[in-house]
Amino acid sequence: MNLLCYPTYAVRRVLRQTRRNLIRQPDAGPDWDPEALLSVLPQGDTYILQEVGLRPVKLVSLPVGDLMQQYVHETAYDHLLCDGSGRVNRSILNSPHYKALVVYKQYGMRELQRQFKTLDFYRMCQHWNTIGFKPNLMTGEKIPIQKTDEDIWAKLLALVNIYEKLRKFGYARGKFRGQYITVLEVPFEVSRYGRQLDCFHEIWGGHHRAASLAALDIREAAVVLLEDLHARKDIAS
Secondary structure, eight states: OOGGGOHHHHHHHHHHHHHHHHHOOOOOBTTSOHHHHHHHSOHHHHHHHHHHTEEEEEEEEEEGGGOBOOOOTTTOOGGGSBOTTSOBOOBGGGSHHHHHHHHHHHHOHHHHHHTGGGSHHHHHHHHHHHHOEEEOTTTOOEEEOOOOHHHHHHHHHHHHHHHHHHHHHOSSOGGGTTOOEEEESSOHHHHTTOOOOOOOOEEEEOHHHHHHHHHTTOOEEEEEEEEETTOOHHHHO
Protein backbone atom coordinates (compact mmCIF):
# COMPACT_ATOMS: atom_id res chain seq x y z
CA MET A 1 0.00 0.00 0.00
CA ASN A 2 1.31 3.40 -0.95
CA LEU A 3 0.66 5.58 2.09
CA LEU A 4 1.23 8.70 0.01
CA CYS A 5 -2.13 7.96 -1.56
CA TYR A 6 -3.73 7.77 1.87
CA PRO A 7 -2.44 10.79 3.83
CA THR A 8 -5.19 10.63 6.44
CA TYR A 9 -4.41 7.00 7.23
CA ALA A 10 -0.69 7.66 7.37
CA VAL A 11 -1.07 10.63 9.70
CA ARG A 12 -3.36 8.69 12.01
CA ARG A 13 -0.93 5.78 12.16
CA VAL A 14 1.98 8.07 13.08
CA LEU A 15 -0.11 9.83 15.72
CA ARG A 16 -1.21 6.51 17.24
CA GLN A 17 2.38 5.26 17.44
CA THR A 18 3.59 8.56 18.93
CA ARG A 19 0.92 8.49 21.61
CA ARG A 20 1.67 4.85 22.46
CA ASN A 21 5.34 5.69 22.88
CA LEU A 22 4.67 8.64 25.14
CA ILE A 23 1.79 7.37 27.24
CA ARG A 24 3.55 4.14 28.25
CA GLN A 25 5.61 5.69 30.99
CA PRO A 26 7.14 3.94 34.00
CA ASP A 27 4.67 3.53 36.83
CA ALA A 28 4.92 6.12 39.58
CA GLY A 29 4.33 5.01 43.12
CA PRO A 30 5.74 3.96 46.50
CA ASP A 31 7.56 0.88 45.10
CA TRP A 32 10.38 3.18 43.99
CA ASP A 33 12.39 3.93 47.13
CA PRO A 34 15.25 6.50 47.16
CA GLU A 35 17.96 3.85 46.78
CA ALA A 36 16.19 2.32 43.80
CA LEU A 37 15.83 5.73 42.18
CA LEU A 38 19.54 6.44 42.64
CA SER A 39 20.35 3.21 40.84
CA VAL A 40 18.02 4.05 37.93
CA LEU A 41 18.98 7.68 37.33
CA PRO A 42 21.99 8.33 35.04
CA GLN A 43 25.29 8.43 36.95
CA GLY A 44 25.94 12.03 35.94
CA ASP A 45 22.60 13.08 37.44
CA THR A 46 23.16 11.22 40.71
CA TYR A 47 26.65 12.72 41.09
CA ILE A 48 25.29 16.27 40.72
CA LEU A 49 22.44 15.57 43.15
CA GLN A 50 24.84 14.26 45.77
CA GLU A 51 27.24 17.17 45.31
CA VAL A 52 24.47 19.75 45.68
CA GLY A 53 22.79 17.92 48.57
CA LEU A 54 19.58 16.76 46.93
CA ARG A 55 18.02 13.35 47.47
CA PRO A 56 15.46 11.55 45.28
CA VAL A 57 12.40 10.77 47.39
CA LYS A 58 9.89 9.10 45.11
CA LEU A 59 8.60 8.76 41.58
CA VAL A 60 5.32 10.63 41.11
CA SER A 61 3.04 11.51 38.25
CA LEU A 62 2.43 15.25 37.81
CA PRO A 63 0.59 17.39 35.27
CA VAL A 64 3.20 18.70 32.81
CA GLY A 65 1.68 22.17 33.03
CA ASP A 66 2.37 22.19 36.79
CA LEU A 67 6.13 21.83 36.26
CA MET A 68 7.80 25.18 36.87
CA GLN A 69 10.95 26.67 35.38
CA GLN A 70 13.84 26.93 37.78
CA TYR A 71 14.45 30.31 39.37
CA VAL A 72 18.06 31.42 39.84
CA HIS A 73 18.12 34.99 41.09
CA GLU A 74 21.39 35.95 39.37
CA THR A 75 20.18 34.95 35.92
CA ALA A 76 16.37 35.10 36.17
CA TYR A 77 14.52 36.05 32.97
CA ASP A 78 11.23 36.99 34.62
CA HIS A 79 10.66 39.82 32.13
CA LEU A 80 10.00 37.12 29.50
CA LEU A 81 7.51 35.26 31.70
CA CYS A 82 5.04 38.03 32.57
CA ASP A 83 1.44 37.64 31.48
CA GLY A 84 -0.91 40.48 30.53
CA SER A 85 -1.43 41.48 34.17
CA GLY A 86 2.30 41.65 34.89
CA ARG A 87 2.25 38.44 36.92
CA VAL A 88 5.19 36.06 36.43
CA ASN A 89 4.06 32.67 35.15
CA ARG A 90 6.82 30.08 35.56
CA SER A 91 4.92 27.12 34.11
CA ILE A 92 6.82 25.18 31.46
CA LEU A 93 3.87 26.04 29.20
CA ASN A 94 5.03 29.67 29.35
CA SER A 95 8.72 28.91 28.83
CA PRO A 96 10.90 30.10 25.95
CA HIS A 97 11.66 26.43 25.30
CA TYR A 98 8.02 25.45 24.84
CA LYS A 99 7.19 28.48 22.71
CA ALA A 100 10.07 27.72 20.34
CA LEU A 101 8.95 24.11 20.00
CA VAL A 102 5.41 25.21 19.18
CA VAL A 103 6.78 27.23 16.25
CA TYR A 104 8.79 24.22 15.10
CA LYS A 105 5.86 21.83 15.50
CA GLN A 106 3.39 24.02 13.63
CA TYR A 107 5.55 25.51 10.90
CA GLY A 108 8.77 23.49 10.64
CA MET A 109 12.49 24.17 10.74
CA ARG A 110 12.56 26.85 8.06
CA GLU A 111 10.08 29.04 9.95
CA LEU A 112 11.90 28.41 13.23
CA GLN A 113 15.07 29.68 11.62
CA ARG A 114 13.26 32.69 10.12
CA GLN A 115 11.84 33.67 13.53
CA PHE A 116 15.05 32.82 15.40
CA LYS A 117 15.98 36.30 16.64
CA THR A 118 12.41 37.14 17.63
CA LEU A 119 11.97 34.05 19.82
CA ASP A 120 11.95 34.33 23.61
CA PHE A 121 14.51 31.52 23.54
CA TYR A 122 16.94 33.83 21.74
CA ARG A 123 16.09 36.72 24.09
CA MET A 124 16.69 34.49 27.11
CA CYS A 125 20.17 33.55 25.88
CA GLN A 126 20.99 37.16 25.05
CA HIS A 127 19.86 38.13 28.55
CA TRP A 128 22.40 35.67 29.95
CA ASN A 129 25.03 37.19 27.66
CA THR A 130 24.28 40.59 29.18
CA ILE A 131 24.72 39.21 32.70
CA GLY A 132 27.95 37.56 31.58
CA PHE A 133 27.96 34.49 33.83
CA LYS A 134 25.94 31.55 35.12
CA PRO A 135 26.35 30.28 38.69
CA ASN A 136 27.56 26.76 39.38
CA LEU A 137 25.08 25.58 42.01
CA MET A 138 27.52 22.89 43.21
CA THR A 139 30.43 25.22 43.93
CA GLY A 140 28.97 28.73 43.91
CA GLU A 141 31.48 29.65 41.22
CA LYS A 142 30.42 32.19 38.59
CA ILE A 143 31.06 30.66 35.17
CA PRO A 144 31.69 33.23 32.41
CA ILE A 145 29.22 32.94 29.55
CA GLN A 146 29.10 34.63 26.17
CA LYS A 147 27.15 32.84 23.44
CA THR A 148 27.30 33.74 19.77
CA ASP A 149 24.23 33.49 17.55
CA GLU A 150 25.69 30.24 16.22
CA ASP A 151 25.94 28.91 19.80
CA ILE A 152 22.35 29.86 20.54
CA TRP A 153 21.11 28.27 17.31
CA ALA A 154 23.00 25.06 18.19
CA LYS A 155 21.35 25.10 21.62
CA LEU A 156 17.94 25.49 19.99
CA LEU A 157 18.66 22.61 17.62
CA ALA A 158 19.57 20.48 20.63
CA LEU A 159 16.13 21.27 22.08
CA VAL A 160 14.47 20.26 18.80
CA ASN A 161 16.52 17.06 18.79
CA ILE A 162 15.22 16.12 22.25
CA TYR A 163 11.66 16.82 21.08
CA GLU A 164 12.12 14.52 18.08
CA LYS A 165 13.68 11.75 20.17
CA LEU A 166 10.82 11.85 22.67
CA ARG A 167 8.30 11.85 19.83
CA LYS A 168 9.95 8.80 18.30
CA PHE A 169 11.10 6.73 21.27
CA GLY A 170 9.04 7.91 24.24
CA TYR A 171 9.90 9.32 27.64
CA ALA A 172 12.19 7.52 30.14
CA ARG A 173 11.83 4.28 28.22
CA GLY A 174 14.09 1.97 26.21
CA LYS A 175 17.56 3.42 25.76
CA PHE A 176 16.35 6.55 27.57
CA ARG A 177 15.29 4.54 30.63
CA GLY A 178 15.89 6.45 33.83
CA GLN A 179 16.20 9.85 32.18
CA TYR A 180 13.44 11.31 34.29
CA ILE A 181 12.72 14.95 34.82
CA THR A 182 13.77 15.79 38.38
CA VAL A 183 11.63 18.17 40.40
CA LEU A 184 11.89 20.00 43.72
CA GLU A 185 8.60 20.30 45.57
CA VAL A 186 9.99 23.44 47.20
CA PRO A 187 12.08 25.67 44.88
CA PHE A 188 15.83 25.48 45.53
CA GLU A 189 16.22 29.18 46.33
CA VAL A 190 13.37 28.91 48.84
CA SER A 191 14.61 25.82 50.66
CA ARG A 192 18.30 26.75 50.57
CA TYR A 193 18.26 30.55 50.84
CA GLY A 194 14.79 31.48 52.10
CA ARG A 195 13.79 33.57 49.08
CA GLN A 196 10.09 34.16 48.54
CA LEU A 197 8.57 32.38 45.53
CA ASP A 198 4.94 31.41 45.11
CA CYS A 199 5.39 28.23 43.10
CA PHE A 200 5.96 24.52 43.64
CA HIS A 201 7.30 21.60 41.61
CA GLU A 202 10.32 23.45 40.29
CA ILE A 203 12.26 21.61 37.59
CA TRP A 204 15.79 20.82 38.71
CA GLY A 205 16.83 18.84 35.64
CA GLY A 206 14.89 18.39 32.41
CA HIS A 207 13.55 21.73 31.12
CA HIS A 208 14.02 20.56 27.53
CA ARG A 209 12.25 17.25 28.19
CA ALA A 210 9.38 18.96 30.00
CA ALA A 211 8.93 21.50 27.20
CA SER A 212 9.06 18.69 24.64
CA LEU A 213 6.39 16.68 26.46
CA ALA A 214 4.20 19.79 26.64
CA ALA A 215 4.67 20.48 22.91
CA LEU A 216 3.70 16.85 22.23
CA ASP A 217 0.44 17.46 24.14
CA ILE A 218 1.34 15.02 26.92
CA ARG A 219 -0.60 16.10 29.99
CA GLU A 220 1.08 14.05 32.74
CA ALA A 221 4.56 12.64 33.23
CA ALA A 222 6.42 10.55 35.78
CA VAL A 223 9.04 12.68 37.52
CA VAL A 224 11.49 12.12 40.35
CA LEU A 225 10.65 14.27 43.36
CA LEU A 226 13.73 15.63 45.17
CA GLU A 227 14.36 16.68 48.76
CA ASP A 228 16.90 19.34 49.76
CA LEU A 229 19.06 17.77 52.45
CA HIS A 230 20.44 21.18 53.41
CA ALA A 231 17.15 23.03 53.57
CA ARG A 232 16.89 25.88 56.06
CA LYS A 233 15.33 24.70 59.31
CA ASP A 234 12.55 27.27 59.13
CA ILE A 235 11.66 25.98 55.66
CA ALA A 236 11.99 22.29 56.48
CA SER A 237 9.72 22.60 59.46
